[in-house]
Each structure stands twice: as structure tokens, then as C-alpha cells.
Amino acid sequence: MDNLLEIRGLQIELPRGKNAVKLLDTVDLDVRKKQSFGIVGESGCGKSIMVNTLLQLLPYPLRTQAGTARFDAQGGELELISLPPEKIRRIRGREIAMIFQEPMTCLDPIFTIEFQMREAIEFHTTQSHHSTQDKKEQTERCVEMLRRVNIPRPKQTLASYPHELSGGQLQRVMIAIALINNPRLLIADEPTTALDVTIQAQILEVMNELKEERDTSIIMITHDLGVIAETCDEVAVFYAGEVVERAPVVALFHETAHPYTLGLLHAVTSMGAVEVESDRTAGVSRQLYTIPGMVPSGGEWSKGCRFAGRCDKRMPRCDEEHPALAAISPQSQSGGGHLCRCFRSASKATV
């Protein structure tokens, strides 16, 4: 396999009586080895359910209705969606690790950090008995990993309980746990949204360093195009359960094609002014410019373009036909080309 991960025709549904509501609609994505792939889009677009289904962690009653996800695992190629439970358990944490916005979703308040880090190591070790020597080596591995994510006093931190650490420290501990088994793919689902800007920048730097050092690929999910610009080499923009634009990161920012992506970019560039205003009034940390209107939820998608209702470049055709995700520039040498799901960019592409 050339790529690390190849998602094809992925569809996720919410069963409702005899019918089903589609939540993710025929998504295709490739993640290359050593790549940092960004996924961006407003709340409810299907970003989390897509990555959750890769590890068979889809919340009940959602189900993967169609599609495959081929993964180049250490022991050979696997199809993740149909993998038996005992096999997917060996993939989780060892070959594919996930970190979340809220560290406490994966840390247990009643155990020390050391206990939880060891547990992560031991789950994927075949030996069941450990000598004193093994234990010493494990502790060293934990200390080393905490040092790598810039935890100032690693030994002290190992002996701490989660409530004794700050949000930024917990986030680092979670990254350390995620990376301790050297996964081939790290999925970060909004890992920095809950943190202040300085800590956020530090965490992103740590992730970038680790990627370079260990050749880990990263899928970075975020609302924030600034985070994408800093960490990713390719980006997929999600809207209403589908990919509306996919491009190398430079092309996404400099040759933005989809009106929705333009709206997201406008939100970033306008942020400074709004932030000051909101800080002054309500003490709210961030208020983004938002594109007027709301993302339609599953079951409320129009037959035409799903963004048409909010689009200032809408044409009559947009209400009637569903645009395809079409190439608007050829594959670059580094991999992916530039794809866009909009009639306007499709007509421009014909050379």
C-alpha cells in the first residue's frame, strides 16, 4: 500500500424506524505515510463520527452503512471497518492512537499518571509477568515520554493524580500516552480547543516535533484554520456530512475554491477585531465571525448543493443538482490534487 490509510465510500447513518438518516455521505480520503492531514468544518458536519468509526468507536445507535478503510498496519494491510473486535482492540492505541479535546475522557481520576501510562504499555505487551528490571525500564520510558512532551518535572508528574495537573499538562500527558507505543497514525480530535492560545501553540509544536521524529501520520480535526495552517500539509473541508474541498494546505489558503471555505477563512481573518470586542464586554474568550445560517442536519439536506442556502454565489442550478467533488487542478508531486464540490469552480477548471 502506498498510503497509510485509504477511506472509500464511507457512509454513516442514524437508524430511524424503517428509514435511516444519513450523517456521513460517501467520503473518500487518503492519508499518506508521515503526513499531517487536517479536517476542518463547523460543528455537526461529521468529523468526529468519521474518525470514530475507523476504530469501531461509533456511538450507539449510529452505524456504518457502507464503505471501507484500508490501513497499512505493521503486520500487513487491514480493513478497519469490518475487523473483528479482538483485532481492532490490538490496533487501538498501538497502531492508531486518538487524543480528544477533553483529556478526562481518557484519563481516570482515581489512578496516578504512572499507573495509566504503564497500563497503556502493558495492554500491548504480550508478556504477563514483569521483572523488577522490566518495571524500571517502563518507568524510564514514561519519564522519557513526559519529557518529550515538555512536562517540566516528569518524575513528580508520574506520581500525580489527574486533578493535580493543569489542563495544558493533562493534554500533554494524554499525548504522551497516545504516543508511548509509537503508533503509525495519531488522530487528534480538537486537541487544543479547550486550551489558551500559548499552551495551544506549545502543544502543536510538540506534535509537529514528534511527527518529524517518529514518522507518525496525524489526522488533525479542528474548527480552527489557524491550527491547520500551522500543522497540516493537506486539508479536507467537511460540510453537512461530505467533503466540499480538499487541497494541499497552501492551495487551500491561496487558491480557495469553495464558497464555504472562503467563509471559514473570513471567520479567521475577522477574528482579531471581534475578539477584542467580546473580551471587553462579556469576558468570553473567543467569538468568531460566523457564516450566516446553520449547517443543515442529517435528513435535512437539500437535493442540490447542501451549502446553497447560505451561499452568496448561488446560481439556480445549485438548488437542483448535487455538485460532484471534482478535480480543479492536477495531482501535485507531493500527493493530492485540489478538489472542489462547486459548479463555479468546476466550470473554471475546464481547460
Ligand SMILES: Nc1ncnc2c1ncn2[C@@H]1O[C@H](COP(=O)(O)OP(=O)(O)OP(=O)(O)O)[C@@H](O)[C@H]1O
Ligand atoms: N450518538 C448519536 N446519536 C445521534 N446522532 C448523533 C450521535 N452522535 C453524533 N450524531 C450526529 O452526527 C452528526 C455528526 O456529528 P459529529 O460529532 O461527527 O460532528 P463534528 O463535525 O465532530 O462536530 P463538532 O465540531 O461539534 O465536534 C451530527 O449531526 C450529530 O448530531
Ligand SMILES: [Mg+2]
Ligand atoms: Mg467532533
